[in-house]
Amino acid sequence: MLIKGGTVVDPASGVDGLFDVLVRDGRVAAVEGPGVLDRVEVSETFDATGMTVAPGFVDVHVHLREPGQTYKETIATGTAAAAAGGFTTVVAMPNTVPVNDSTASLAWMLDPERGAKVHLYAMPAVTLGSMGEHLTDFESLARAGAVGFTDDGKPVLEDHVMQAALLCAGRLGLPISQHAEDTRLTGGCSMNAGTVAFKLGLRGMTVEAESRIVERDIRLVREIAKVDGVRAHLHVQHVSTAKALEAIRRAKEDGLHVTCEAAPHHFTLTDEAVGDFDTHAKMNPPLRAENDRQAVIAGLLDGTVDCIATDHAPHAAHEKEVEFERAPNGITGLETALGLALKVLGREHGMPVRRVLELMSQNPAAIVNLAGRGTLGVGAVADVVVFDAGREWTFDGSKALSKSRNTPFDEVAMIGRVVGTICAGRVVYRG
Ligand SMILES: [Zn+2]
Numbered sequence: 520m521l522i523k524g525g526t527v528v529d530p531a532s533g534v535d536g537l538f539d540v541l542v543r544d545g546r547v548a549a550v551e552g553p554g555v556l557d558r559v560e561v562s563e564t565f566d567a568t569g570m571t572v573a574p575g576f577v578d579v580h581v582h583l584r585e586p587g588q589t590y591k592e593t594i595a596t597g598t599a600a601a602a603a604g605g606f607t608t609v610v611a612m613p614n615t616v617p618v619n620d621s622t623a624s625l626a627w628m629l630d631p632e633r634g635a636k637v638h639l640y641a642m643p644a645v646t647l648g649s650m651g652e653h654l655t656d657f658e659s660l661a662r663a664g665a666v667g668f669t670d671d672g673k674p675v676l677e678d679h680v681m682q683a684a685l686l687c688a689g690r691l692g693l694p695i696s697q698h699a700e701d702t703r704l705t706g707g708c709s710m711n712a713g714t715v716a717f718k719l720g721l722r723g724m725t726v727e728a729e730s731r732i733v734e735r736d737i738r739l740v741r742e743i744a745k746v747d748g749v750r751a752h753l754h755v756q757h758v759s760t761a762k763a764l765e766a767i768r769r770a771k772e773d774g775l776h777v778t779c780e781a782a783p784h785h786f787t788l789t790d791e792a793v794g795d796f797d798t799h800a801k802m803n804p805p806l807r808a809e810n811d812r813q814a815v816i817a818g819l820l821d822g823t824v825d826c827i828a829t830d831h832a833p834h835a836a837h838e839k840e841v842e843f844e845r846a847p848n849g850i851t852g853l854e855t856a857l858g859l860a861l862k863v864l865g866r867e868h869g870m871p872v873r874r875v876l877e878l879m880s881q882n883p884a885a886i887v888n889l890a891g892r893g894t895l896g897v898g899a900v901a902d903v904v905v906f907d908a909g910r911e912w913t914f915d916g917s918k919a920l921s922k923s924r925n926t927p928f929d930e931v932a933m934i935g936r937v938v939g940t941i942c943a944g945r946v947v948y949r950g
Pocket of ligand 1: 671672673698756757803804
């Protein structure tokens with residue numbers, strides 16, 4: 520295949536300009552200036568004139584709900600939504616039913632029979648059943664393809680369990696991905712602590728519930744380096760507060776292997792979006808106050824935040840159509856990530872497209888150690904997204920490819936639209 524006429528932006532190889540991309544046997548075979556590849560015989564040409572051509576996006580945090588809750592999403596529908604959003608690799612979280620905590624469940628999930636439309640990886644649970652007590656068998660799981668471990672949805676709360684997890688995963692060169700929430704402080708809370716919660720009469724989650732766990736985890740990473748000589752990798756999921764970001768910034772300055780992700784909703788919305796108990800604005804961590812939103816944006820701009828992850832969390836309509844406190848947390852996100860990133864970070868805060876791509880492809884691929892991904896360098900897997908970077912459009916939730924429609928971004932204006940997604944050299948989405 521020849522992807523022709525586009526502006527190739529590949530931060531990893533420093534390419535930014537008009538180039539054609541030749542794909543052969545699922546890999547990038549050549550990236551050359553306009554016309555150079557015209558005489559090469561190809562089975563298919565993808566016209567990318569006027570478009571941006573970039574490495575396919577990598578999402579290190581998605582919920583695909585299979586096994587167990589296929590009425591919300593399946594691996595096939597979730598990965599179709601991923602392809603529509605420009606993602607060519609997704610990492611499935613383990614809070615399925617049952618929890619993905621064994622090599623058997625991991626193998627079942629990754630089996631081609633599940634019908635994944637893009638590359639699928641998984642992070643199995645840190646602890647059996649994500650109960651926070653006994654570590655899963657990291658070594659066997661790593662051999663079976665785990666790209667990290669997480670009890671996402673819940674934190675690993677106990678110090679000694681998190682210490683053992685970081686040490687064990689660190690020895691295998693894999694991250695522990697932490698849902699940083701001190702649940703001893705958030706029981707019965709359904710949104711951010713602040714004036715909106717006060718007005719609505721809801722109990723709020725404080726910013727300390729997040730930062731305390733982040734600070735504790737960083738302390739453990741530091742101790743493990745000192746005592747055991749192991750460079751443990753802590754990845755902080757969906758960071759949402761200025762306070763946690765400050766701790767992460769300091770840890771990075773000290774050279775610790777600490778990375779973090781931010782979700783589009785946390786840089787786009789504040790707790791004001793809860794409005795009159797809108798359950799489509801209910802997620803965990805919750806939408807925060809404006810100063811925290813600005814801190815997330817600043818972190819994305821200055822490199823404290825390593826990547827954008829959607830935390831795509833589908834729920835059926837009937838589950839969200841209940842009173843606020845009883846509704847489940849989470850929103851869908853795969854199909855709106857680029858449009859929100861280019862609108863909020865790009866247009867409103869002047870982030871260059873190159874940096875958006877670092878956040879969506881190069882850096883997330885590095886966090887889960889996917890060599891040869893997140894780049895269009897010659898020899899890389901031909902995972903490509905073609906998008907119209909300047910196109911203004913309105914997201915129509917009813918046309919989403921995800922099985923669920925729980926989004927606060929229905930009928931919201933976006934900038935930047937995916938027109939084609941190519942996974943290992945095959946077109947998996949055409950807009
Ligand atoms: Zn989480």
